[in-house]
Amino acid sequence: MAAVGDARTRRATVREDAAKERDANAVTRAAITRHGGTSALVNPARVDSTPADPALAGSAQVDAALADSALADSAQVDATLAASALADSAQVDAALADSALADSAQVDSALADAVPVDSALAHLPLPDPAFRADVLAGLSRRPRAIPARWFYDRRGSELFEDITRLPEYYLTRTERSILSAHAADIASLTGPGRAVVEFGSGSSAKTPLVLSAVAPSAYVPIDISGEFLRDSVAALERQFPKLPIHPIEGDFMHRLVLPAALANQPRLGFFPGSTIGNMNAPAAVDLLRAMWETLGEGSKLLIGIDRIKPVNVLIPAYDDAQGVTAEFNLNLLHRINRELGGTIPVSAFRHVARWNDTEARIEMHLEATRDVSFSVDGRPFAISKGKTIHTENSYKYGPRDARLLLRSAGWTPIGEWTDREGLFGLILAEARAIPAAP
Numbered sequence: 429m430a431a432v433g434d435a436r437t438r439r440a441t442v443r444e445d446a447a448k449e450r451d452a453n454a455v456t457r458a459a460i461t462r463h464g465g466t467s468a469l470v471n472p473a474r475v476d477s478t479p480a481d482p483a484l485a486g487s488a489q490v491d492a493a494l495a496d497s498a499l500a501d502s503a504q505v506d507a508t509l510a511a512s513a514l515a516d517s518a519q520v521d522a523a524l525a526d527s528a529l530a531d532s533a534q535v536d537s538a539l540a541d542a543v544p545v546d547s548a549l550a551h552l553p554l555p556d557p558a559f560r561a562d563v564l565a566g567l568s569r570r571p572r573a574i575p576a577r578w579f580y581d582r583r584g585s586e587l588f589e590d591i592t593r594l595p596e597y598y599l600t601r602t603e604r605s606i607l608s609a610h611a612a613d614i615a616s617l618t619g620p621g622r623a624v625v626e627f628g629s630g631s632s633a634k635t636p637l638v639l640s641a642v643a644p645s646a647y648v649p650i651d652i653s654g655e656f657l658r659d660s661v662a663a664l665e666r667q668f669p670k671l672p673i674h675p676i677e678g679d680f681m682h683r684l685v686l687p688a689a690l691a692n693q694p695r696l697g698f699f700p701g702s703t704i705g706n707m708n709a710p711a712a713v714d715l716l717r718a719m720w721e722t723l724g725e726g727s728k729l730l731i732g733i734d735r736i737k738p739v740n741v742l743i744p745a746y747d748d749a750q751g752v753t754a755e756f757n758l759n760l761l762h763r764i765n766r767e768l769g770g771t772i773p774v775s776a777f778r779h780v781a782r783w784n785d786t787e788a789r790i791e792m793h794l795e796a797t798r799d800v801s802f803s804v805d806g807r808p809f810a811i812s813k814g815k816t817i818h819t820e821n822s823y824k825y826g827p828r829d830a831r832l833l834l835r836s837a838g839w840t841p842i843g844e845w846t847d848r849e850g851l852f853g854l855i856l857a858e859a860r861a862i863p864a865a866p
């Protein structure tokens with residue numbers, strides 16, 4: 429709660445140097461559900477027409493999927509149709525009853541976000557108390573580390589978009605080509621009439637590929653940045669004028685309550701881009717479980733996971749010739765200076781990308797090129813030459829690793845696609861009740 433008082437103080441301080449754009453991460457995490465669409469577009473006939481047995485590659489897991497998938501699918505669809513109103517209202521009730529109590533992290537951010545903002549300040553950039561706390565703690569700890577989620581202010585999001593177009597950054601274009609090459613296959617395994625729920629939709633660049641493939645009943649983009657959400661929703665509305673779209677501005681790391689309009693619709697989660705790679709294994713499993721809870725049993729999840737590959741391909745993807753990734757990394761320091769009253773001499777830091785083979789991850793660091801002292805929010809810090817601030821992990825997975833990760837969170841893989849070179853994996857998994865024993 430101390431953070432709340434601090435937040436007020438900071439708000440007053442920041443008023444003077446208020447930049448034009450407020451940071452989207454400081455926006456109240458309120459759902460901004462659009463009411464334009466109707467559920468009339470849900471075609472029950474479509475929902476009933478579950479695909480024929482999925483043509484899956486052979487493995488024990490896949491055999492099991494083949495053996496019971498028709499059964500499981502129709503049971504699942506029926507159950508969804510029959511019971512999801514119930515399930516959903518239970519979920520909603522639970523959310524209403526305990527939303528202020530449930531998850532302590534969620535409660536903290538809810539409290540922080542709930543600080544009354546007088547209208548005169550509402551359009552100014554507010555220092556996010558969670559950003560401040562993460563930066564102060566991260567610079568105090570050894571090794572120094574700041575969570576990668578703080579890269580994505582407006583500038584950081586733009587730089588990331590630039591990264592996705594770099595020749596060295598194979599991830600985005602490879603995932604997109606896998607999606608378009610196998611759209612029909614993916615669609616036959618998911619079946620039509622699902623509400624597509626995209627986690628961390630960002631600019632929704634790959635969304636049209638999925639939406640035009642799977643004949644969805646609705647689209648629910650979830651993103652922490654309201655600004656990005658509004659832009660991408662506007663574009664998708666033009667492209668899919670009949671599709672109901674229900675954007676949710678929020679943090680998908682926690683279980684979310686889906687709009688009531690989706691009550692009768694089976695779901696397909698979409699989590700592209702290997703965003704899961706930013707998390708270590710326990711955090712990734714927590715997130716995948718939260719998605720399971722958000723979407724419910726019988727849902728499916730289409731997830732992109734980057735693969736382990738030779739270092740001479742990995743490193744350039746995170747340390748490109750044009751220096752865009754360096755700028756993206758260094759922007760974090762600019763953001764600290766802008767939003768937290770920092771005095772960091774950014775030019776005294778350099779971008780470093782390393783492959784950590786034991787952990788199977790790319791690490792990004794900001795290395796001090798000389799001894800440096802600075803302050804953040806009035807607190808003094810020093811870092812000596814050669815020491816780093818660890819800013820990102822990007823975990824890579826072998827095909828079996830990725831499937832194990834999914835299974836650890838209750839998601840059974842039912843389909844998998846890759847590119848010719850095996851650079852990137854796209855996996856379709858199903859939320860099944862976890863059997864107790866063999």
Ligand code: AVJ
Nearest residue numbers: 591701702703705706753822
């Ligand atoms: C958005 C987490 C998938 O790890 O490849 C890109 C972020 N960082 N270049 C990744 C990122 C540096 C990206 N993810």
